[in-house]
Amino acid sequence: MRPNLPISLVLATTMVGLPLNAQTVNTTDAQSISDEIAQQKQALALQLSARYFDLEKSIKSQITEKHLATALDSVDTLQPHSAFKQQMQQADYQYRQTKGITQYTDSVMELRIADASMVKNWKEGQSPLFAFEPSGDDSNWQYVEAYDVYGQVHQLDVYQMPDVPVLVVDSNSAKELQAGLKAMQAEMKRLGQDSNLITNGNVDKQVLKAKSSIQRSAQVSDVEPLNTTQLTKIRLNDDEEPWISGKAEVYAIITGVDPSRVEPEIDLVDMPYLDYDGKDYYPRQTMIFWPRYRWGAVDMILMEQDDGTDYKELAKILVKAAEDILKMIPDPEIQGYAIIAQITNRILDVIPDGVLTNDDDYLDSYYTIMQNTPYVERPGAGGNVVATFKPVTISPTE
Template identity: 55%
Template sequence: MHKPLSIAVLLTVALVGCQSEETQSNTGLTAQAKADAVVAQKRQLAESFSQNYAAYAHTLKTQISADNLSISVSELVESAPNTEMSQQLRSADKNVRTLKGIDQFTEQLLQLRLADASMLKEWQEGQSPLFAFEPSGNDDSWQYIEAYDVYGQIHQLDVYQLPDVPVFVVDNDSAVELKAGLQAMRAEMQRLGQSPQLSTQESSSIEASTRSLSRSASADTAPISTTVLKKIRLQDDKEPWISGRAEIYALVTGVDPSRDKPTIDLIDMPYLDYDKQDYFPNQVVIHWTRYRWGAADMILMEQDDGTDYKELAKQLVKVAEEVLKLIPDPEVQGYAIIAQITGKIIEAIPDGVLVNDDDFVDVFYTLMQDTQYTDHPGANGNATATFEPLTIYPTK
């Protein structure tokens, strides 16, 4: 069992040992090898936490509560900064951030998370926890979840049935990862000649969009035409218990109005945590000056553990540009081209760069400018959303 682990750890060290970005991008590691190396890091930490639980029990019990089920690795390091375990935690966090292509965009990533609030009472009353980690590969192929007890013994847990004992998960902070990952994707797309917008919940609120327009307004500043996501609901967020809350984001795809290039914008949706629940974000998701023919598609994605964000950005740009290169005159087909771009992106999602890759959740095809969609189902029937047109005027 430990032999594959050692190989994966060596792969991690080989990658992180290359200092420059150029060197790191040419290590030759496949997406699967990178994902395996990430899992190896987490496996090592799960085993180390099980062996050092007594040293961290007090810190965990003072920090973990019903309102806060997780603690960052950086906080654990602060509690005992000079120990060998803290050195291991620092190294693992750095390695994982590098493997995922987000090291430049966040200074910490890993956390220790109680798998479910229902486990809190028994753990606080003294029941010893298990320490688990997400397996490698697509979660559809997982046979069990491995977890270490405080004696170093491995237990095999059901993938979908929540355990009846307390379990701590060595995990990425999914909100931190997605925020940094989208920043990494935008930077890589810009390097490849794209000009993507990254819309966060804060920057894409109606109020923020109005303030931004007003700051740059002159006497002849034109209003901007947008589409706002008023309501959204997911039927299935596709997550096993060990994965915790879903982290959903969107890709808005279309064609640049001024050149024969794809437009791909990134939408962070941090509020969309759970399925079978209505959310009312009031979030601007499409700026129509960026899309030819007043048409765009929106792909909903679920961030998972195996994503290399730089490689994902490269793949998205590559497949979108390849579609347009095959069409001599885009105006002949018009906005029908957009579905071809979106289709190729969806096909590319499980190929090559993603392992337990970002799950394709659903897609809204052919959203049109100045059009309202009420309780509009996605093509897969997994998401339902209400979109409204909104013209934003600069304030006087």
């Protein structure tokens, strides 16, 4: 758990500025990063609760049952020329700097109501609590700390949704994950790993990239159809998320071996639609571009993004884990695609004990997804995810 700061001290400092803005995070220690983030959010929650009556009109105009969150730097005070917005922008920058994503997004911090069912009572005058995610692995959380508009501390149950309105100081997890995956991809490329980043909205770009990497100078008539595998249905049994964490933000790590050299192939896939457990999703998302992989086989690890991740450091861990396995195998062709499972297992070994605190939760994994092979309602190795995969051949443009 994070170190507790005296409420009077934190409140006093946040009234004139956030206490952590002057510090630059220069450590990759996971616990330090997690503590730093929790303290940033704690300071913001205290400041917002103390100034709630000054901010109430602005917050209520932006948060509704259909729009449960608003960017923190869009909240205005009743006082003209207030320094509040600048403080929020500084807090946002500090958070992005801590996570190593300042190059990839201009803002991520937000204020959201914990559940749509709370909006009515809040809009009708019930005072809210202001909460934030504690530090550390959520399985070790004893309670969620929150503050009322008078600065009093409340201890909320970790998994039971509160019966009073709660405004959560958090990052926009979708924007953070998108930026984090870009940071991971950039770091992998710096390390010599030609990683692809696949999102649900850039399939066409990925197709062109995959084709051009194979036959850059070929005529259209010479280009072969592109073999891919789509995810057509998926259901998550447990997203590992306490109520304060909001929607799940899931991504996939695709592991394989480069077709032209004995090097690992690691691709990242953003899955922004997979918000809640216990629900079927039908994304028809292209997950695998087969020209990138030897033996027509890959593994897939499904992860859920949480606080405490240093994305650049995670990229280093993934690359090193995969490279270490291949260095131990003198002739990979003898073992064939069995090597891929060794790479996957090595990655799973290092992720929980690596640089992550309240680490990206491991959800499930799929071993040996084969090219040109459909899988219907296939459970993951851990039984937490059930998914359907469909081979799809994309023909060249006429």
